[in-house]
Structure formats: C-alpha cells, structure tokens
Amino acid sequence: MSLDTPKFSDLDALYDVENAKVATEMYEDPELFKEEMDRIFKKTWVWVAHESEFPDKGSFKLSQVGLDPVIVVRDRKGKIHCMVNRCRHRAATVCEVKKGKTSSFQCPYHGWGYGLDGSLRAVPYPEQYGDDFDKSQHGLLKLRTESHEGMVFATFNEDAEPLVDFLGPEVCRYMTLFMKQGGGFPVKVLGEHQFQVPMNWKVQLENTTDAYHFPIVHKSFMQTLDEKTEDLFDFMEKNEGWVEDLGNGHSILMMMPSRADLDERLDDPIEPRFEWLAEEIRKEGYSEEQVKKIVLAVGGPGFNMNLFPNVSFSLSFFRVLTPIAVDKTDIRHMALGMDGGPAIANQTRLRLHEHFQGPMGFGSPDDAEVWERVQRGTRGGEELPILVNRGIVDEKPGVTGPRGHVSSETGMRAAYKMWKHMMEMEA
Template identity: 55%
Template structure:
C-alpha cells in the first residue's frame, strides 16, 4: 500500500527541492520532461561522477580509439603507444572544432581539419602550421587536449570530468562482485565486443535506466519474443514466481536483477542441467576438438550471465550484452546495444551469440522494438495527470536488508528503480 495519499499529492516544478521530486515510493512526472532539470542532471550527474566509456577490447592495440559522448560533450577514448588509456575532450584547443568524427579506428595522433593543429595520442599539442605567428605568445606545453580522469575494472573503462571524483572501486562498491560474475560468461576466454547497433527513442534517459532491472514488464512486453523461442529458453526465463529470482539494490544507484538463478555463477555446474537441444549442432562441433567439460561450459554460457546489472547512470551489463545510454535532450535518448563474445573462443559459438543478440536486441528483433515502444508511451503519458505521481513502490512490503547491506526483493519488484532514484536525489541535492 502507498505510504502517501495520492489525493493530496501536489505536482512540483524543479524550483522545488529534489526530495519533493523523489519520495520513497514515487517520483514526479516532471522528472521526464523538465528542461531545467535535465540541464542540472548533466552538470551534477554526468559531469560529476564516473561514466562508462568503453570496454578494453574496443581499444586493444596502441593507437586504437573510439569516439563517444559524456552527456553532450564529445570525447575520444584512445590507447597510447605505451598502452595507457586516455579519455580526451574531442575539441581542438584553437577554435574548438572536433578533432575526430570517426566512430572508431587506429591513429598515430589527431589533427584538426580546420587549422591543422596536431595532437599526440596522450593529448599533447605536437605541432601547428606557420608557427611564426605564435612566437612569444604561445607555449605548446600549455595547450594539451583536456584529459579526463580514467580508471577501469574488469575491462570496463570509466571516465569523469571531475578530477576529485571518488575512487572507481568505491563508486562500484558491491557491484564489483557482479561484474566479476558477468565476465565468467567468457567460459575461460576473455570477453570481447562483437559490434553494436544504436537507435534513438523519444523519451527521457531515466525511463530506460528504470527498465533494465524491471522484471515486472518482461512477460508482458516481451510476449512476442517468448513465443518466438524454443520451450527450453522460454522456461529458463520464466522467473515471475521463482523465489530465487531477486533484485539487489547495491548502493550508489547500482542494482542487479537475477532472472536465471542457476546461471548467476557460470563456473558452478553440478552437471544435471541438460544442454539445450537448439545448440546441439554447436555441442557436436565443439566435441570434436574439446573435452566434454569445456564444451558444456561454453554451451551453458551462450545466453550470457543469468542477471541484468545496472551501473548508474549510463551502462547496463545485461545477460550477454552492454546497453549504453546517452542523454541527448530531456525527451530524447540514444541507446547502444553492444554484443559480446569470447576473445579467441570458437567461432561457431561467437556466431551463435550474435544470432541470439540479433533475435532480441537487433533492430528487427523481438525485444528491443517492444521496449522502445513502451518507453515512448511512458514519455507521452508523463504529460497527463499532473497531480498523479509515477509509482516505484512494488515490493516495498517484502524488501529485506541482507547481511552485506543490500536491499533485496523479488525480481519483479522496483527496488532497482528506488536505488537509482535515491542516488539521483543525493547527487541532485549536492551543491
């Protein structure tokens, strides 16, 4: 039962304090469409905390780079000749033009196309044309590309504009254990990215943030996907009444939703779970070259880990892929779905992982298009009923606190959303 009387709920604008916008069991609808609120979110969240920018497999070799954004600000993620990873502002120090527009590649440096100012992989200004006009008025050592603070954990690369941000290990906290478990889907091989696709939906970024650990919607929104897969896969993801399917609020806005409890730790296998018949051709092919236990380990991992891990504010490690969000505007969000595979693993298994990814996450898949439709409906509906809050109260009556401090409830409950909004309120209240 709600802890507040809906009839007395008063809508607020961002002139109100964040604690009025976010309460224990509900949030205000203006959270999805207040432009002033969005601008403040960029400043106090996206430009203040750790933001996921890459997986190390995307920038494996010296000179490898990718371009991305933190909030609205374009950045380059690059590995220098010594192997160190840098995240640099994608902005020439002369007149502000972006240095690189390619999404990824390999380079020996970056040269501005406007006036040919040239920068090294670590951001140092190397050269500029016709330097005689700058004698005694410019020191190249004083004009490197702005470098962000960078750290990584288990191959996940994060960056922050805030040089005084807390250590990444502290920020991730309890989520580190789940990141380690997620990476076990490599079945003894390192995880690698296998390509991506991206799309934009007309909705606020927090609507997608809520979705990743929202098990309540799964059998409803994804009914068409459930009917398109084999019976074994459908049964594996029928977690609505499974008492072992739980959500953990991990602190700092992070949360995890367990959907397939027996696949939480893929190293643990008592040998009783039958391998899916749909993968029989893979089992047969791998058995010609590998021992049975290794074949079993790979085939059990084809669907990825048995959980979705949400890392506040912009990346989810969702079963077998990364979902990355970029806030474009208060009512527009870009989503990237990054498929994962095994670095050096058998090609037949990596191809199968791509086919599984495409079937749900692809632009013609049975999952993501339905999600996007639901997100846009939430956005449109948020403008109606100005005196009606957005509820995030499911499972409050059965939430418990574990020995490690995690708040735990069922996988269909909204504990992950409540965790994200607790952190949102704290960061938005911090002057």
C-alpha cells in the same frame, strides 16, 4: 536556471523517497535536464568503452560523457586516455571516425595536431602567438580514466572516489561473474546496433532491473521459445530471484539464481537447444570441459545489472544510454562474444542477440515502443506522480542494501536515491 531557484529547490517534491513517487517534471523539464548533466554526468564515473573495442596501441573509439563528445584511445605505451573531442583553438572536433587506429589527431580547421595522450604537438605558423605561447597548456581536455574487468569509465571530477569504490565490492563481484560468459576466453564486443528513442534518459535507467514488465512487454519473445527455454525465462512464476540495491545507484536483477555463476554449472547436462553446438565445438578438438564451458557461456549468466548512470549488463550484452536532450536518448546494444573462441559459438551468440535485441528482434522494438509511450504519457496529467513503490512492503536487508521480490522496483528506487544524492551536492 539553477536548482537554487524555487522551482528546483525542493528535491523532495521531485522524488518522494518515503512514498517512492517521481514527479512528472523529472522526464519533462529541460532546465532540470541541464542540471543533471552538470551535477551527475560531470561529477561521477561514466562508462565510455570496453577495452576490446580499441585493443591495440594507437586504436581509439568515440564515446560520450553526458553531452560531451570524447575520444577513448591507447597511446604508444598502451595507456588508456579519454579526452574531450574538441580542438583547443576554435572548438572543431578533431576526430569524426567512430573507431579506428591512428598516430595522432589533427583539427581539420587550422591544423592543430595532438598526440595520442592529448598533448598539443604542432601549431601551423606559431609565430603569431608570440614567444610565450605554451603548448603544454593547450592540449585536449582530459578526463580521469580507470578500468575494471575491461570496462572503461571516465570522469571530469578529479575529486571523485576511485572507480572500484564507486562500484563497490558486490558490483565488482558480479562483474567478474558476468565476464565468465567468455567461456575461458576474454569477453569481446562483436558488434552493436544503435537507435534513438524520444524519451528521457531515466525512463531507460528504470528498465534493466525491472522484471515486472517482462512477461507483458516480451510476451511475443516468450512465444518464440522452445518449452525448455521458455521455462528458463519464466522467472516471474518461479519466484526464485530477487532485485537488490547494490549502492551508489547500482542494482541487480537476479532472474535465474542457478545461472549466477556459470562455472558452478559445469556438471550439468548440456541443454537440448545447444546439443548441436556442443557437437560442432567437439569437432574442433576442444575437451569436454571446454565444450561445456563454452556452451554455457553462449547462454549467458542469469542476471541483469544496472550501473548508475549509463550502462547495464543484460544477460549477454551491454546496454549503454546517452542522454541527448530532455526527451531524446541514444541507446546502444553491444553484442558480446569470446575473443579467440570458436567461430560457431560467436555466431550463435550473435543470432541469439539478434533474436531479442536486433532491430527485427522480439525484445528491443517492444521495449522502445513502451519507453516512447511513457514519455508521451507524461504530457497528460502533469500533477500525477510516477510510481516506483512496488515491493516496498516486503523488502529485506540484502548484502549492501534492500533486497526485494524479483518484480520489485527496488532497482528504480536505488537509482533515484543516488540521483537525489547527487543533485543535492554542491555544483
């Protein structure tokens, strides 16, 4: 079925821009899901990796672009490639190791061998293909690949705008600020945990720049904090922050404006909860300025940012969504640290990550429960719309788009506006 059929020809019925209402079919219809994979995930830039995950020549990791399994790899010259993980002969995957280092990829079925750049290098018993068989035409299917601030994106669309144009200047600026949590060192992925939620991918897309849910869903998390830290996270009551549409479906939730740029906090006293950490870092011979920079980095910046369609920056980790089916989505939470930084600082960051994001944490399990309940709830009252209209009443112009109250659903409207734009484009 195509969007040209009557069922999907009226995109206004699926997302009512003026009234900010989302139709239930958006979460439920498998045919619509297929169209999204073609019109969105096959057409725009999709996040696939962080450069620290495959730092050396010959190192690689497996990833996804929509439903397509891909390999992200550095060749012998250090150039990054992204290729579909499918042998050009009979479609078997050429790699099943999630991350590693290699000199080539070989299909386990009939032995076709591929270079790190995806080119077909060897075919066993090639004579049966004839003299006109051209190996250069049978390499792994390659995607356009570009990076910014260590974040690697890929697209099937050869006509897509350059990555930095898709991100836009404000997103690029906030990416630079986010990476300051390296504390003077490069940001590095320390580890991750992955889980699957029975929900449509857009349910999670709505979450990262949604502050409205935080004091309710994460009440148990707030109760585990000391008084000073609880006050830091009480951004709903303080009403100092905002949500802004950054263009192309991207959005930012500025929860703690005073922590937007960590370098501007270097003259502040060290927070009491991290005084012990500062002392441990001093023992390793770091200067006082370095100590402050590292300790501030451990706490992370004060904002979340959502990049359409599949990756989020959330305080001190990356959240990556991978659509699996209309009602099934994989989530990866990637803990971030300092490449070359003090071991005690990275250990502390991991403990903070586990406190909120880990499977036994006080954040992720509560989020996942609510996401699943949203998907279950859509089975009842299919004619009822899903509302994303909070905060329209007092939105003001921001730098790139509307800016609303810290609890506004501006970020959701930004994502759905881009969703509609891409679904309207010719397939």
